[in-house]
Amino acid sequence: AQSVTQLDSHVSVSEGTPVLLRCNYSSSYSPSLFWYVQHPNKGLQLLLKYTSAATLVKGINGFEAEFKKSETSFHLTKPSAHMSDAAEYFCVVSEGSSNTGKLIFGQGTTLQVKP
């Protein structure tokens, strides 16, 4: 069965410094992996996705993530944090065996960006 673990519940960075949000996954299949972002009182927005093509995936707003099969990790990074990046981030794995594409969500990481 698939599962996903976000290693930090809260990350705080200063504006202009790098961001690293960590995610490990467990999957019996070749997984599809996603990062979603949720700003306060908003729905979830897809940041990027990995679907067995390039292991380094570029997303919106300068974010990227690298799929590392040997480490079962899919960490999210950004070179320079912006105040608008403050939000909740979810690492997600797709249950690829299901024809409905059921998603398994991590617990979420709250990113705080300090001026």
Place this chain on the structure above:
Amino acid sequence: ETGVTQTPRHLVMGMTNKKSLKCEQHLGHNAMYWYKQSAKKPLELMFVYSLEERVENNSVPSRFSPECPNSSHLFLHLHTLQPEDSALYLCASSQAMTALSYEQYFGPGTRLTVT
């Protein structure tokens, strides 16, 4: 309208009321989902419809009743709710069956408060 829309955005109801949440997707997808997001908890998948047929019901109490009249619309009918049902209810849609990566697109949510 583009993407996934949800109405109302906010709803306050008493425990004896009956109300409905509405979701509409303008993406040409054929699968739709209801999620519940409570504070300090991961997203809980409630219902999945694929090609207008309910394919998953994750042991949701019968006071929640979904309806999917066509591939673009999804409703969640509510009656005799409990205070612990207060949460953000998120609707999502995706391509099912033929999709490679199953990414889901979310609406902004309905913030429900049960008094």
